[in-house]
Amino acid sequence: MGLRKAGVLGATGSVGQRFIQLLSNHPQFELAVLGASSRSAGKKYKDAVDWKQTSLMPAAAGEIVVSECTVEAFKDCDVVFSGLDADYAGPIEKAFKEAGLAVISNAKNYRREKDVPLVVPTVNSEHLAIIEKRVKDAAAAGQKRPGFIVCISNCSTAGLVAPLRPLVDKFGPIELLTTTTMQAISGAGFSPGFPGIDILDNLVPYISGEEEKIEWETKKILGEIADDGNSVKNLSDDEIRVSAQCNRVAVSDGHTECVSVKFKNGAPSIDAIKQCLRDYQCEATLLNCPSAPKHAIHVLEEQNRPQPRLDRDRDNGYGVSVGRIREDPVLDVKMVILSHNTIIGAAGSGVLIAEILAAKNVI
Amino acid sequence: MGLRKAGVLGATGSVGQRFIQLLSNHPQFELAVLGASSRSAGKKYKDAVDWKQTSLMPAAAGEIVVSECTVEAFKDCDVVFSGLDADYAGPIEKAFKEAGLAVISNAKNYRREKDVPLVVPTVNSEHLAIIEKRVKDAAAAGQKRPGFIVCISNCSTAGLVAPLRPLVDKFGPIELLTTTTMQAISGAGFSPGFPGIDILDNLVPYISGEEEKIEWETKKILGEIADDGNSVKNLSDDEIRVSAQCNRVAVSDGHTECVSVKFKNGAPSIDAIKQCLRDYQCEATLLNCPSAPKHAIHVLEEQNRPQPRLDRDRDNGYGVSVGRIREDPVLDVKMVILSHNTIIGAAGSGVLIAEILAAKNVI
Amino acid sequence: MGLRKAGVLGATGSVGQRFIQLLSNHPQFELAVLGASSRSAGKKYKDAVDWKQTSLMPAAAGEIVVSECTVEAFKDCDVVFSGLDADYAGPIEKAFKEAGLAVISNAKNYRREKDVPLVVPTVNSEHLAIIEKRVKDAAAAGQKRPGFIVCISNCSTAGLVAPLRPLVDKFGPIELLTTTTMQAISGAGFSPGFPGIDILDNLVPYISGEEEKIEWETKKILGEIADDGNSVKNLSDDEIRVSAQCNRVAVSDGHTECVSVKFKNGAPSIDAIKQCLRDYQCEATLLNCPSAPKHAIHVLEEQNRPQPRLDRDRDNGYGVSVGRIREDPVLDVKMVILSHNTIIGAAGSGVLIAEILAAKNVI
Amino acid sequence: MGLRKAGVLGATGSVGQRFIQLLSNHPQFELAVLGASSRSAGKKYKDAVDWKQTSLMPAAAGEIVVSECTVEAFKDCDVVFSGLDADYAGPIEKAFKEAGLAVISNAKNYRREKDVPLVVPTVNSEHLAIIEKRVKDAAAAGQKRPGFIVCISNCSTAGLVAPLRPLVDKFGPIELLTTTTMQAISGAGFSPGFPGIDILDNLVPYISGEEEKIEWETKKILGEIADDGNSVKNLSDDEIRVSAQCNRVAVSDGHTECVSVKFKNGAPSIDAIKQCLRDYQCEATLLNCPSAPKHAIHVLEEQNRPQPRLDRDRDNGYGVSVGRIREDPVLDVKMVILSHNTIIGAAGSGVLIAEILAAKNVI
Structure with missing residues (x-):
């Protein structure tokens, strides 16, 4: 399998910047779509972001034109990482899931849903089995892959x-x-x-x-x-x-x-x-x-x-x-x-969850 | 009663500086003797100290010639505040006590002695009664005022x-x-x-x-x-x-x-x-x-x-x-x-303990 | 002369808080009116402000009901201290001046006006003479005291x-x-x-x-x-x-x-x-x-x-x-x-300018 | 040519730790001798040092037994990096030089000697020519390679x-x-x-x-x-x-x-x-x-x-x-x-100077 297409929601924010840093030059994922508010949409990422990481902005990411956070813009993504603030994450992530997208979210909105795994990937990756089951059941039933949300823990x-x-x-x-x-x-x-x-x-x-x-x-x-x-x-x-x-x-x-x-x-x-x-x-x-x-x-x-x-x-x-x-x-x-709160405690866990899902052919 | 004469042991150190700050212009105590190591002894305090408090060094204290930490130098003090490091406090404070001096110490050396009160003055000043009793017993027996140590808590x-x-x-x-x-x-x-x-x-x-x-x-x-x-x-x-x-x-x-x-x-x-x-x-x-x-x-x-x-x-x-x-x-x-660790947690408590002892005529 | 009535514009902000701190228990000024945005107006100051000074909020100030920044609310003030952001200060301070009020402002808006003194009170208080002259000329002409703005420097x-x-x-x-x-x-x-x-x-x-x-x-x-x-x-x-x-x-x-x-x-x-x-x-x-x-x-x-x-x-x-x-x-x-940037570099200078104007009977 | 043997003087100090970090897994140098005070000598480096770098101590370095800073201990080194304090560097570096060793020093002691290059390697590496000439002159005269000191700038x-x-x-x-x-x-x-x-x-x-x-x-x-x-x-x-x-x-x-x-x-x-x-x-x-x-x-x-x-x-x-x-x-x-004061401003420059000298066959 080639590189999976990855999208990032909330790409200009703190968590979004970390996702971009971790996904650049990733052996399994290709940074395909960056979503942010309408204030940033249409600009090149490098012109939209106030980059505050201690490593330099990945050059390729800087050239991506920022999209709005719509299903349409992300529809070809194999996986979508959400760094959205809780104030915005609710309806957007729900819409993405319903459209069949695989969402890995750092927001707190859906953490308490029983059918949403809340995962620290070095701790309870076995909880991802409920997603794996859903995807396999759909495949067995001849349905298209269902969308889902996996939440990163606090x-x-x-x-x-x-x-x-x-x-x-x-x-x-x-x-x-x-x-x-x-x-x-x-x-x-x-x-x-x-x-x-x-x-x-x-x-x-x-x-x-x-x-x-x-x-x-x-x-x-x-x-x-x-x-x-x-x-x-x-x-x-x-x-x-x-x-x-x-x-x-x-x-x-x-x-x-x-x-x-x-x-x-x-x-x-x-x-x-x-x-x-x-x-x-x-x-x-x-x-x-x-x-x-x-x-x-x-x-x-x-x-x-x-x-x-x-x-x-x-x-x-x-x-x-x-x-x-x-x-x-x-x-x-x-x-x-x-x-490390922004790696195992946030974006890094999101990327590792995606790697586990990839290893299990869920994405 | 006029101002009681106060001495400070370890006067150039962190705790000693706080003692000096708190005792300057004090309504009950007069800064009389400042003791430090032989490296400082003989110099004016202002020339011996690297003053690091956020308020200026009290002018009068700066003019005091620093003494060595001997009983002889402090023999006229009504109360001696010790800001000595634990490495030095042991024998000096013991000698002072045995010479009949009233020592209030920030050092840890004697805190665990049963007959030494360990006092946070806003908390357990009633423990000072064991000193008060000793002083009164001596007075009743016609003996001179005994020396003692009171320890400030960690x-x-x-x-x-x-x-x-x-x-x-x-x-x-x-x-x-x-x-x-x-x-x-x-x-x-x-x-x-x-x-x-x-x-x-x-x-x-x-x-x-x-x-x-x-x-x-x-x-x-x-x-x-x-x-x-x-x-x-x-x-x-x-x-x-x-x-x-x-x-x-x-x-x-x-x-x-x-x-x-x-x-x-x-x-x-x-x-x-x-x-x-x-x-x-x-x-x-x-x-x-x-x-x-x-x-x-x-x-x-x-x-x-x-x-x-x-x-x-x-x-x-x-x-x-x-x-x-x-x-x-x-x-x-x-x-x-x-x-506040240097006030209620150190020198400030020492001064308040002395004020309580003064109120009870123990010093 | 009794206490002069003082108002503070932008009372909940950083500079405003300093003004209130400095004017509480002031021997010449009485804190009379506190102005802030409509979001704060109508609340007691203590409920409107996120007090961030290292000394406690003056109790009396906390009980003052916050006003909007209108001439009407401040019309009885002998002097008005402005801690407004530059985004808001322009029209408000102008209106206050035109209404005959004495405004001492920390905002940058009028600093470059030739007839507005820009004053560091320990440096160029002699520039206040242009205000003094204006007030005296008006008095000599039988007019009421003219409003004016004095700017605190950067x-x-x-x-x-x-x-x-x-x-x-x-x-x-x-x-x-x-x-x-x-x-x-x-x-x-x-x-x-x-x-x-x-x-x-x-x-x-x-x-x-x-x-x-x-x-x-x-x-x-x-x-x-x-x-x-x-x-x-x-x-x-x-x-x-x-x-x-x-x-x-x-x-x-x-x-x-x-x-x-x-x-x-x-x-x-x-x-x-x-x-x-x-x-x-x-x-x-x-x-x-x-x-x-x-x-x-x-x-x-x-x-x-x-x-x-x-x-x-x-x-x-x-x-x-x-x-x-x-x-x-x-x-x-x-x-x-x-x-000290918030004293001689901001609110403190405002208060000292007012004291100088008071000493010269300009306010 | 195989790996050149490198020694580090002052290996437990701040500059020494940086040298060790930069020389571990270096393609041209092999960490061979670590020198420190007699207090550390004889201990494994990991037991002698209070490692304060943000990357982990290189495992191999940790196992090296620390030597005293003597010519004898370093005599087989192709290059010696000195992170010694100025209080100690003078006689030690001189002895090393006189014994024919190549010393690259972060200490200030010899910076002002006319025949000692003072080098920022990205700035004035051409000054190393005076060392290159000396080494070549000796070779031409059939003498053994002379010792020398190169100083890293402040x-x-x-x-x-x-x-x-x-x-x-x-x-x-x-x-x-x-x-x-x-x-x-x-x-x-x-x-x-x-x-x-x-x-x-x-x-x-x-x-x-x-x-x-x-x-x-x-x-x-x-x-x-x-x-x-x-x-x-x-x-x-x-x-x-x-x-x-x-x-x-x-x-x-x-x-x-x-x-x-x-x-x-x-x-x-x-x-x-x-x-x-x-x-x-x-x-x-x-x-x-x-x-x-x-x-x-x-x-x-x-x-x-x-x-x-x-x-x-x-x-x-x-x-x-x-x-x-x-x-x-x-x-x-x-x-x-x-x-970066500890890279281009200290140990890092030392390593780069050594690389330049190696490229020019001076070491």
Whole structure:
């Protein structure tokens, strides 16, 4: 199969720029359509965007003429990545799905739909099976490929669940989970983005809606596919209680989280936990997806690590670092988790989800 | 009584500079002796110090000739404030105490001695009674005033316990307590202090010894005076379990803590907690101590507060701010606490302790 | 005379908040009317504003019901301070002036009008004479007091000219002047203000319109009143050439400028320059204006000063610091100037201008 | 020829770490010997170093046992890169040279020796001819290859001269040159490095010795080889006057400079200057050196560029960015220059110098 045609919705925004960066020179995808608001449509991308990435704008992307975010403009895309703001994503993504398009979205709008997988690709790619089933059922019935939406998780949730999945698989359910996050400002986008005066010699102990997202999404991502194979069944409040406290700090990229967990079946040893995390291999790695990290989890032994500036780029931002794993006097175990919020926590996960779907011939 | 003569040990360091700033133009104390290393001794203070406070060096202090940290140099002081590093504080403070001097120390060396009060002056000034008793007993026995040491608590512990004390007084024991701190770099002193490259676009999820200090000191500060009136009896591990995770962030002054608590006797309502904190008046305020805050606790209702840059200076840094008080899905209640680490968390507490001792005629 | 009634236009914005902070508990002015957009009008100020100052919102100001920016609402004000954005200031300030109101404006709209004084109050308060004359002429003619506008200079210009004025007075004209500024982000306001992602581990070597303002306004502020007494005559391009390079850096408050000058009549000695600056006393100080700095210029001898965090608050932000005065291999003399951009560079200057006008019975 | 054996002096320091990063997996050099203080000697590098680079420590380097900085330990090296502090570099580098070793040094100690080339490899690699001559003369005389020292320029000088060289070549001498620098903290090393408290919400308008280095080194780098071919002849004070003002700002990597120049023969047009800079190709590029930038100079047209965070990594840090080229009312032309201080301004230049020497068979 040749290169799959990829479209990007919200191409001039923060997440959209990251999608473009990751999709340029991609071995499986070809950047075909860039969609943005009518203010940008009709201009060359390089004239429409205020490019704020630390690597230069890919030259070919810069020459693409920006389209409006219509089904018509994207109709030939094999996959569409959505970096749209939640204010706009709802009807556009729905229309794209109904038109038979494959949408991978960073927006929060459809994350809570039972038949929409909410995926951190190094964690719960098995939830994509509900899409795979739908596509195969349609093929078996002689119908054309159905459209669908796959949602990327909230950024701070992605980092949190990354090490929890192998722990739950090996040691059984986690019943109590607390996280205090220290989140990068890039997660706030940049139109206008997070104000400088609020972050200079300061931090803000509140991010609108973030704690609720972590507390809810964790239960879906750690849940299982329902018996009918068509939806995801969340963990219940009885199975796990999650508490998040979210803060914005003066870091550009990289969310750090101080996490404590209590296991239902008793605490494993610290060494057993480290070994479990070191041994973990995610499906994307086993499938040889191009962006899959060599190590989905990096266990750090230095007592003052992970640090965002030094560790956020491990495995190109797809590797999550876990350090300071130690006993917790209140719950069982505490640790520090660092994840790259715009890679594993946003656009990067979108691209890796698409690679998994491609490996499974769903797109 | 006229002005009491005050000495400062470690006068050129970070804590020492704060002591000097707070003691200049003080209504009860007169800056009499400044002690530093032999490298500085013999120089005028203004020539010995690299003054790094945001207010100008008090002119009179600048003219004082620095002494070495000997009993002889400080023998006429009514009170000696120690900003010495722990590496030096041990034998010097001991010698001062044995020579009959009243020492109020920011160093950690004697905090764990049972007969040394560990005091946050807006929280557990009643622990000073063991000193008051010793002084009165000596006077009754016709002996000269005995020397003593009072320890200022660790900075992040001070902010943590500030709102806990009134809650425990009203609602009974706290049995589980977690805090994740985001601490200012001024707490690391400045010789050389915290490296710039470690804090720019970064945070460090580790502060040597800090978590142990919080977990231990909280149990002493919330403890009671023993029956004999001569020592402090810590809370036991059975009575309270404390878990701390400590981080250094890009903030100059002001420690922020995300705290959760579980009450032994069941959770009070959020409104009851707020009211309890709003009603709290500390002894120093009732004694009309000059530096006592009007409100030892400020309850903030804005959802994105407290913030270090905006709230650290409430009541000149003696007021601790508490915001985002809300239910916690894992323990009972969570909240965000902000305290000024160099005021209520260090030198400022030292000065307020001295004011309380003065009000009680102990110095 | 009792307290003069003061109004503030643009009261919820960055400059407006500073005006309110400075006018609360002012010995000469009473905060009477707060004007903002129709979105805020009708609400109590405390409910309309996102207060971002490091001191708490003055309680009385918080209770004032916000008005729209109409002449009717402000008609009883003795003086109106305008913190309006340039996008709105033009017609509103004009209407206020025509209605006989005394307007002191931070907006750039009328700075280039010949009959509008452009004033840094510690530098060229003598330019206010053209207003004084107009008011007196009207009084002599039996007319009611005419309205007028006085403009506050651009923030980085204010710091630049502060030490130049005494130097020109003593050593004669400066013919060449270069400045490279490193400006605080508070100067960019905060709706939305300067983006955090642009300032974290970064600087931006461009501020829209700023270099042109410095190059033009310097010539007006250092100019003289025309012979007719009714307007200000700028220095010509032949008399002085000015070159500015402006940068935004990660500082909250305080503009630092690296400045070089060449004198027409030959270079004075470094010592003579320092002495001249130390001796300088501005008119506002001589008039005993309440906000006037004790020293309009502070000459610093430490080789690594001035620094924004340590020196911006000298004389409550009305004192400008000058350090590193030394010979320049290209022009004559180079130096580093630090000024508080929201005090002497904006709202603070507005208040001090009003105090000078009050001292001269112009308002 | 196989891989040349490379040694690194000061391997645990800031510059040393960069050398190791750049020499790992280098196509021409093999990391053979790592030298550090006796405190580190005997340990594996990974146990001796506090690695602070944003990329992971090269695994092979981590296993090398650290040596002391003796000739004996380095005697088999084809080239030795010195990242030693100036306090130690003097005698060690001299001994190495006298022992016949090829030393490329980042230290300042020998920069002012007439027979030591001071080289920015994208600017004045022709100065290496004095080494080439010495080596060839020795070979012709049947002597063994003589030792030598080549000095890397000061970091802020490197960025400054990068665009000046092509301008001088095309438009003739520059007679006046001013630069105001805003320098990254990584330039201050990290033992202890630049203090965090000095850079948070702050800048420091002074860097010890830096202005003198810029003013002196520029004259050597822009100078020519003397007639005898054995030394470099600096430009005289009559030929060029240079004035520098140096500041430390809150940036991790990347020095920004606001520069003005006056040409002896009259000002070229802005367009001509841009074209000249765009056309420039340095010798290292023409020699196909592995690290040579594709473009030694990048001319940026966006009015708010270059910015350190966005532009410092152009051509892996070997490309210098020049923006805002415009007329200067005082001199002829002003511009903003950005260079990566630890690549083109330090270790990176060392490696590229070695590549040039290798291309010329000098090492």
